[in-house]
Amino acid sequence: MEVGFKNKFTxxxxxxxxxxxxxxxxxxxxxxxxxxxxxxxxxxxxFLFLPFLFQVDILSSYTRAAGQLFETIPETPAVIQLVMxxxxxxxxxxxxxxxxxxxxxxxxxxxxxQWLSFAGDNQVFRMLSVIKFPYFIFxxxxxxxxxxxxxxxxxxxxxxxxxxxxxxxxFVTYIFARxxxxxxxxxxxxxxxxxxxRKYISILLLVxxxxxxxxPVLILPFLIIYLAKNxxxxxxxxxxxxxxxxxxxxxxxxxxxxxxxxxxxxxxxxTFLIALKWGMEGLHVYLIPLVIFFTLIIISFFEISNKSFxxxxxxxxxxxxxxxxxGYYHPQYLLWTIPFLIFQFxxxxxxxxxxxxxxxxxxxxxxxxxxxxxxxxxVPIDSKxxxxxxxxxxxxxxxxxxxxxxxxxxxxxxGVSIWIIYEVFKLSKIKSNLIFNTKKNxx
Amino acid sequence: MSxxxxxxxxxxxxxxxxxxxxxxxxxxxxxxxxLIVILTLTNCGRPFYVPGASMGYFLWQTEDKEYHIRWSxxxxxxxPNDNLRKFxxxxxxxxxxxxxxxxxxxxxxxxxDIENVDIIKxxxxxxxxxxxxxxxxxxxxxxxxxxxxTYVEFNLKNNDIYDLGRISLGSFANSPDEExxxxxxDELLYEAKKPFYLKHPFSTFFNKLxxxxxxxxxxxxxxxIIIVELIRVSILIRNKNYKKLRYISYGLLFLIxxxxxxxxxxxx
Numbered sequence: 001m002e003v004g005f006k007n008k009f010t011x012x013x014x015x016x017x018x019x020x021x022x023x024x025x026x027x028x029x030x031x032x033x034x035x036x037x038x039x040x041x042x043x044x045x046x047f048l049f050l051p052f053l054f055q056v057d058i059l060s061s062y063t064r065a066a067g068q069l070f071e072t073i074p075e076t077p078a079v080i081q082l083v084m085x086x087x088x089x090x091x092x093x094x095x096x097x098x099x100x101x102x103x104x105x106x107x108x109x110x111x112x113x114q115w116l117s118f119a120g121d122n123q124v125f126r127m128l129s130v131i132k133f134p135y136f137i138f139x140x141x142x143x144x145x146x147x148x149x150x151x152x153x154x155x156x157x158x159x160x161x162x163x164x165x166x167x168x169x170x171f172v173t174y175i176f177a178r179x180x181x182x183x184x185x186x187x188x189x190x191x192x193x194x195x196x197x198r199k200y201i202s203i204l205l206l207v208x209x210x211x212x213x214x215x216p217v218l219i220l221p222f223l224i225i226y227l228a229k230n231x232x233x234x235x236x237x238x239x240x241x242x243x244x245x246x247x248x249x250x251x252x253x254x255x256x257x258x259x260x261x262x263x264x265x266x267x268x269x270x271t272f273l274i275a276l277k278w279g280m281e282g283l284h285v286y287l288i289p290l291v292i293f294f295t296l297i298i299i300s301f302f303e304i305s306n307k308s309f310x311x312x313x314x315x316x317x318x319x320x321x322x323x324x325x326x327g328y329y330h331p332q333y334l335l336w337t338i339p340f341l342i343f344q345f346x347x348x349x350x351x352x353x354x355x356x357x358x359x360x361x362x363x364x365x366x367x368x369x370x371x372x373x374x375x376x377x378x379v380p381i382d383s384k385x386x387x388x389x390x391x392x393x394x395x396x397x398x399x400x401x402x403x404x405x406x407x408x409x410x411x412x413x414x415g416v417s418i419w420i421i422y423e424v425f426k427l428s429k430i431k432s433n434l435i436f437n438t439k440k441n442x443x
Numbered sequence: 444m445s446x447x448x449x450x451x452x453x454x455x456x457x458x459x460x461x462x463x464x465x466x467x468x469x470x471x472x473x474x475x476x477x478l479i480v481i482l483t484l485t486n487c488g489r490p491f492y493v494p495g496a497s498m499g500y501f502l503w504q505t506e507d508k509e510y511h512i513r514w515s516x517x518x519x520x521x522x523p524n525d526n527l528r529k530f531x532x533x534x535x536x537x538x539x540x541x542x543x544x545x546x547x548x549x550x551x552x553x554x555x556d557i558e559n560v561d562i563i564k565x566x567x568x569x570x571x572x573x574x575x576x577x578x579x580x581x582x583x584x585x586x587x588x589x590x591x592x593t594y595v596e597f598n599l600k601n602n603d604i605y606d607l608g609r610i611s612l613g614s615f616a617n618s619p620d621e622e623x624x625x626x627x628x629d630e631l632l633y634e635a636k637k638p639f640y641l642k643h644p645f646s647t648f649f650n651k652l653x654x655x656x657x658x659x660x661x662x663x664x665x666x667x668i669i670i671v672e673l674i675r676v677s678i679l680i681r682n683k684n685y686k687k688l689r690y691i692s693y694g695l696l697f698l699i700x701x702x703x704x705x706x707x708x709x710x711x
Contacts, residue, residue, distance in 0.1 A: 033676055040673045047666055051658070122654040129658070382644030384608060385616040390517070394496035397518050 020144060024153040034157050042143070042164025049174040050132055051125040053377045056115050058177040059106075062131060063114065065089040066106035069096075082248070083212045084179055091134045102127055116387075119379040128177075128380060135173050138185045145188050146339065149195065151435040155346050162342040162352075167359050168334050175377060178332035183212035188339050190216075190223070191316075195309050197439040199227045203237050207244035214269055215336055218323065219316040221298045226312040275328040290326040294319060310432035313340050314424045321421050325414040331366055331373060344424055347434055354420050361416070364409035367393050367402055488635045490611035495581040499609030500530070500599050504631035509543060510595070513584035516576035525577040527559065532599040534570040534585075538592025542570070546584030549575075598623045616643035649707070656704070663703065667696040 018026040025031045065088035096103045101123060108114035118124060143163045147156045163169060173181050190205035206223055209216045224237040245261060252260035264270055277286040301307070301315045317340035323329065324337070345352040366373045371391040378386045393402045489503040489511070498517040504510050514530040534540065542565055549561050559575035561583060574583045589595055597619075601609060605622040612619060612626065613634025639645055652659045671692045679688045 033680075036676055037673065040669050040676070044666065044669045044673070047662070047669070051662060122651050123658070125651060125662075126655055126658040129662075378644075382616065382647035384618065385644040385647065388497075388499065388608060388616060390493045390496035394517055395493055397520075398493075398495045 022147055022153075022156070025147070025157065028153070031153055031157060035160065038157070038161040038164050045165065045170050046136065046139070046174055049170060050136065051129045052380055053175045054128055054132075054177040054380060055175075055373060055377055056111075058131060058179075059115060059118060060111075061085075061088045061179065062092055062102075063106050065092040066103065069093060070103065070107065081212075083208070084182065087134070087179070087182060087212075091131075095130050099123065099127055099130055102131075115379075116383055119383045124380045132174065132177055135177070135179060135181050138182045139169065139173050142181060142185050142188055142339065145185070145192060146342070148192065149343070149436055151437055155434060158346050159342050162345055163338070166338055166342070168338055168362070171362075172332045172335040176332050176373070178335075180213060180332050180335045183209040183216065184335060184339065186212065187216045187219070187336075191313070191339075194223060194227060194312065195436055195438050199233075199237070200240070202227065203240045207241060211244040211248055214264060215320075215323075215333065218294075218319040222301055222312055222315045222319065225298070225302050226307055226309070272328040272330075273323060276326050290322060293322050293326065297322070304428070306428075306431075308432065309436045309438050310343075310434055311428050313343050314428045316340050317344065317424055318421050321417045321424075325417040325421070331362070331369075334362065341420075343434060344420075344427070347427060347432060348423060351420055351423055354416055354423070357416050358413060358420075361409050361413045365406055365413060367396070367406040368410075370402075490613065490615040490617070492611070492615065498528075499601065499606065499611065501611045501615075502597070502626075502631060503613055503635060504629065506632070507588075508629070508632075509586060509588045510631070511584065511586050513546065513582060514574065514576065516578070516581040518578050518581070522578065525579060528576050529559075529573065529602050530576065530583070530600070531573040531603065532597065533572070534587070535596040535598075536568050536589050536592045537594060538589045539567050540565070540570055540587055540589050542585065542587050544586040546586065547580075547582055549580065549583075592628065594625045594627055596623060596625045614642045653707070660700065660704065663700055664696075667700065671696050 014026075021032075021035060025035050061084070064085055068085070068089050069092055092106075101121065105114060105118050105121065105127075108117055118127070121127065143160055146159050146163055149159065150156055169181075172178055186205055186209035190202045190209060193199075193205060194202040202223065206216055206220060210220065220241045224234065224241060228234045228237055245264075248260045252258060252263075273290060274288045276289050278289060279286045297315060297318050301311070304311065317337060320337045320340065324334065341351070341355055345355065370393045374393070375386045375389045375391050396402045396405055488505065490501045492499075492501045492513070492515055494513075494515045495518055497515050499515065501513045501515070502510065512534075516526060516528045519526045542563075545561075545563065548563075550563070561574040562572065563585070564571045570585070570587065572585065576583060599605075599610060607618050607620070607622065610618050613631040614637070617634060634642075640649060674692060675689060679685055679692065682688055
């Protein structure tokens with residue numbers, strides 16, 4: 001009887017594994033081993049950084065959540081990040097059962113003292129592991145979801161490998177410790193359903209991710225153009241597309257008596273997108289390059305005859321790269337290009353090498369934010385050591401303006417991004433060699 | 444040359460190139476690792492600081508028993524008075540102090556026109572100093588020796604207040620616990636010669652790991668399993684004695700964990 005139970009249990013586990021990692025990989029020993037190797041390498045890289053490094057913003061997210069949970073903060077959090085706020089409230093409720101000490105730290109009102117108390121705590125590594133754990137789950141979820149996009153198993157494994165070892169994914173999620181991987185997962189899920197021609201689910205999921213994090217709005221026009229087959233579709237999908245923001249606006253006015261949309265439009269995050277302007281001498285009028293080029297690519301996608309899923313991914317990538325070429329961004333936002341980029345790596349090796357160039361430039365762009373993204377990341381290891389260690393910026397400053405130094409590299413980054421846009425645009429004109437799992441096979 | 448022959452030659456050349464590149468990358472990684480190990484094991488003998496970027500006091504002692512104290516200002520853009528900072532204090536001992544060198548000192552006798560001159564008052568068993576640094580004159584120091592001493596007492600202030608976190612004794616971030624602190628004979632020399640794992644940041648890092656043993660053991664076990672599994676599926680799987688080697692690998696992992704718990708986590 002025991003043997004029977006053991007066999008049943010083994011069979012049950014095998015079925016679950018088979019479903020998670022796809023039957024094509026599970027049933028082929030060579031693919032299974034490759035998948036396992038990539039998974040192990042990815043996990044090793046993640047666990048290397050997960051417990052030891054963080055940027056202070058993760059504490060802010062959990063402090064706001066603690067304020068809600070333990071009613072220590074009278075004011076409500078920013079409405080535009082309400083969904084992520086409740087996400088953190090949900091996880092904090094579970095986390096404080098495991099680490100009660102965390103509650104005491106999150107209740108410290110002074111941000112600087114709270115940061116040092118957290119980093120200096122003897123259980124800081126445990127606390128960091130636990131508070132980053134939800135991001136780890138969604139990171140793995142992204143990886144497993146990306147396994148399901150194409151019909152070719154080797155391609156799927158390459159995509160999985162690129163996600164698991166990508167330095168931007170590891171930096172943003174485990175070193176910088178930001179939550180962008182959560183709305184990114186919802187976005188990838190939206191694209192998955194778009195690929196399966198499940199239109200309404202796809203649009204609704206993208207709307208949810210827009211409400212979580214504003215940036216997926218950049219790919220909304222392309223998704224609508226891809227999914228719509230007639231004018232009625234355009235109207236319905238456009239209305240659905242803005243429904244999330246409308247719901248947020250109505251909810252905000254009813255519950256808090258203030259506008260969420262205007263807060264969003266006046267927020268720093270929105271200003272980042274339209275920061276670069278071309279002024280007209282003597283006039284108050286200016287042009288915004290990002291808006292110009294963004295409009296051009298929407299029209300380009302609308303006009304092309306081959307509105308394939310492959311081209312949807314390409315144009316979505318172009319939208320995000322345009323932002324990073326002509327707008328201002330925080331380091332964690334670079335994560336948004338990765339799922340779109342890795343499909344291009346598989347199609348064209350050269351794009352991968354240009355991405356490596358981007359990755360090599362990113363540390364220099366990080367100098368904009370000084371110690372916050374350099375020495376202070378290591379504060380949990382030894383707070384005294386890393387708060388007093390001179391920053392790279394302080395050393396550069398002795399010889400040259402750090403802002404000019406970072407700006408030069410930022411401009412090089414823009415140049416490389418624009419070149420990738422050009423390569424991807426060229427690829428969109430020819431038939432893709434990736435065979436996606438679309439319902440209609442219109443790759 | 445026939446096409447097939449050309450193709451196979453090209454393939455062989457490509458494979459050879461790939462192997463060459465892989466070998467070169469492996470060599471590069473091994474050399475980098477060795478360099479990191481050498482750097483972490485060797486001692487500089489003085490606290491790490493970057494003049495003009497680090498802020499605070501830095502004290503060390505050389506093999507000839509000479510004491511060296513430096514103070515440095517960091518650089519702050521648009522700070523009032525060119526980021527003027529006052530470093531002042533006294534050094535007392537039960538021995539005899541001999542000043543060997545005043546480092547980048549802007550005393551009265553050197554320049555008459557500067558506003559904030561560096562002043563030093565020397566007595567046989569006591570030295571008092573007041574020095575100023577700015578964004579442009581960001582470092583000063585005193586080199587001195589002490590004879591027949593059993594202790595040297597330091598009283599160091601930064602803009603007339605005590606900032607113990609900005610004093611490094613022998614090694615960076617090794618700060619005193621008291622405002623007026625005493626250093627016994629050769630203490631700074633011993634501090635500099637300590638192995639890396641007993642200096643900041645490693646000492647604090649290992650202290651935290653040894654405090655939270657549940658986390659540390661879980662973490663090391665997890666990482667150990669990942670490494671063993673990687674070795675298993677990459678190398679061992681092709682071996683004839685695969686099953687035996689698998690058990691040996693896991694056995695070794697548990698042995699290493701036990702050794703780490705006994706020796707390392709206990710001592711720190």
